[in-house]
Amino acid sequence: MTAKDTLEAAITAQGDVVRKLKSAATKDKAKINEEVQKLLALKEQLKQLSVDDAEQQPAAAEPAAAPGNRNLALKTAKGTRDYGPEAMALRLRVLEQVVGVFRKHGAETIDTPVFELKEVLTGKYGEDSKLIYDLKDQGGEILALRYDLTVPFARYVGMGNVFNIKRYQIAKVYRRDNPQITRGRYREFYQCDFDIAGTYDPMLPDAECVKVVCEILSTVGVGPYVVKLNHRKLLDGMFEACGVPADQFRTACSSVDKLDKTPWEEVRREMVEEKGLPAETVDRIGVYVTLHGGPDLVDRLAADEQLQRIPSALEGLADMRLLLQYCAIFQVADRVSFDLSLARGLDYYTGVIYEAVLLGTDDGAGGEVTVGSVAGGGRYDNLVGMFNPKRKQVPCVGVSIGVERLFSILEARTAGKQRTNETEVYVASAHKGLHLKRLEILNQLWDAGVKAEHSYKLNPKLLAQLQHCEEYQIPYAIILGDGELTRGVVKLREIATRKEEEVALDTFVEELRRRLTVSATVQT
């Protein structure tokens, strides 16, 4: 299937979703809006397919914008989208869970600018450097949008002479990648990073990163997963043992890194034909990269005669043995897999590397297949020194949580409308002429810390006000009417049950608070 076919199929499917929502008896406007946005994004992506071809030739000029605003393009930039209230409610919920785990492990947070001097980013991302968004030279510095949070973090640590910090950072990063909106991949997306910088004993911070990933994936609740573990020194030792020249370790790494998506035969061909490695060498690599297991595999490799001769392989194995021991104490041994096919694309890793993948069961044959990476990271001991005035190194290890994937998975699973605001009570008028009284009641509620709102119309219809409460799942309404007010009371209505009772004007705030506390307790 071509990209065009995939998109057209996705558009048809999304169109169905929208039509179904629109024809439903109870219209959920926020949900419809969200789904329409997705549909528009897909259509935009289809339209961009031809533009993309043009982009391949840098000389091709953008069609000139029509003068004036009459033909203003009504869209967000390619590969980006808006997030409406419902999408945001889910995002905030998930981010809160992720941050909760980071904080449980004692992390602080920092913030760095969205753009960096271009030279800070240069040479850190290998082939992917072409995906960096540059800012226009407007007569000042040469700037570019951040590509990840790791390089800015290393700059922060190096530049600020920080020698130890455990920090998390949640922020958006930018990649001029080919957006795959059908798979939830955009050009602007969140990264959630947790890193430990400092000179410590082997594998103690590294093991905690694994624990953090496991806690997050279990808390967020995205089903079964496995955290693949490997070690750059072991990989290098393995390449050396198989006969790869040292200056081709990194390029061999980037071929092996494709094994999660590409069959061995294809990767083998690339290494032999494109990268010019001897077929015999590549076949020896092929034997190693099929191996995965636990502490038993460490023992087996430690006994491997070829690897025994290579110091870096032995160092890597010693680390792996310790890491797996600590993982067992952290009770995540059943969640991790020492996997020699894991390589990670980035150049800066120097030790342990991680990648968490979700296990799906949709291969149609009852077996488990992996459905994609949701976290990744590793140790990078030589990055900070580049940014330190005296070239001092600070060893670092960290993980980045692929929250965008988590959002997509949870969004697809969420049934029914979720709350998008936190209003506790709606102040309604039973008839005309009550807006001043409404404002007075609202003011009492706000000053008492109760989340409250009302219609911004002078004389709204009662039915419309109650429908608003149902649409936004506001638990209570206070209904004002002249009859009640002259008797010094208001009606308190529970929206879900439609039960109404009268409460005194001088105690309604306390009454309401009591009920809100009770229902909050019941829910926990």
Add this chain to the structure above:
Amino acid sequence: MTAKDTLEAAITAQGDVVRKLKSAATKDKAKINEEVQKLLALKEQLKQLSVDDAEQQPAAAEPAAAPGNRNLALKTAKGTRDYGPEAMALRLRVLEQVVGVFRKHGAETIDTPVFELKEVLTGKYGEDSKLIYDLKDQGGEILALRYDLTVPFARYVGMGNVFNIKRYQIAKVYRRDNPQITRGRYREFYQCDFDIAGTYDPMLPDAECVKVVCEILSTVGVGPYVVKLNHRKLLDGMFEACGVPADQFRTACSSVDKLDKTPWEEVRREMVEEKGLPAETVDRIGVYVTLHGGPDLVDRLAADEQLQRIPSALEGLADMRLLLQYCAIFQVADRVSFDLSLARGLDYYTGVIYEAVLLGTDDGAGGEVTVGSVAGGGRYDNLVGMFNPKRKQVPCVGVSIGVERLFSILEARTAGKQRTNETEVYVASAHKGLHLKRLEILNQLWDAGVKAEHSYKLNPKLLAQLQHCEEYQIPYAIILGDGELTRGVVKLREIATRKEEEVALDTFVEELRRRLTVSATVQT
């Protein structure tokens, strides 16, 4: 004083702060780090002064970067800075308070991309359009970083056919302004916006925006303030009454807008000499713009013979009368001031305009002087239509909270180190050889939801571990020792009091939780 003098004075003062911190008996590393960062930012700004001159001539080329990384500039982009753990702890605390108020008023949240198609931003910011950061044309669309959150919000509402929404958005915006780091003004900064879009009855949403501003400023606690109110229709009516031609209303507005920083004589000169308005007209304006008050001023202006003839002035006055009435019910009458000198710079306002300023008492004579704007906004009824496929308008009103100023004020006031992480207990070893036991204890704590950490060294010194607890204000430590462990107990130490007691290994988690709950209750 020139900019150079101001900067040099600020650098001297900041240098003193850093030296004082460094020579203090108890070194607060995080605080020192923060202050050093500020010092570096100031020095950078001084260095940029000459670069700025070069920037004035677009032809002047940036000095070429040295090849390789050896001379990598160790800095963030001009006008930006990193925020370390202590700055972030304060920021998160303030943002949480601001969001709390937005949510109390029933607001949802949305998110839009950091960059927009350039044409979306074009023509919205008047003279300030030159401050927009453009992205480089990399063969795709022409993009620019957002300049505020209002135009992206209007695009979201218009493009998505949203007809009513009450939303808040907290995000960074970008302006290639002359950074004034001494005054806490950067090129990248947060905006916190609250807007109500929808066709409603006059002044009901507008008054709620005033209430929101007052609640936020009171909650955050930045001292006395006043919310100045005015109305674009009244301003236009006043200009008409004074004889300003209709096509010069906006330019007259932008002159009047300077009155908060510039004396009338200066503004008068600009209007007469630069903008060519008749001196008589300008003098008549001068009489009006000194006026400020409450409902009494509405009455006085409604009786003004010149204004009575101008329909838009009467419309504006009717709105102001209603707004002040609603403000009285919301009990913020003593916080607002109807002020005819308030104009606001942006082109898109069509009705009520707001600006909150803090009142200082540092004029040396015991009188109150204003120390700057901390919130601003207004009604913009004609912006959304530009972004709607059918040009449908959705009336909007909103406010933007100047949180960066609030951060600066609160930062200056904060005495002593604030907590930067939330760790509840530190697991310490009393002697060598206990790291595996530490991991086991930590795992129990994490799985029970307790925020816990330890040293990443195998055999850390006990004193170093306890000092870490004091530095980070961690309330408890669990101290492991062979003697205690053989008796099935651990030591639980309260860091502040240094009181220690033994708790059983099989109940220490519950024991600790109990204490944490008690101290949390005491604090609230």
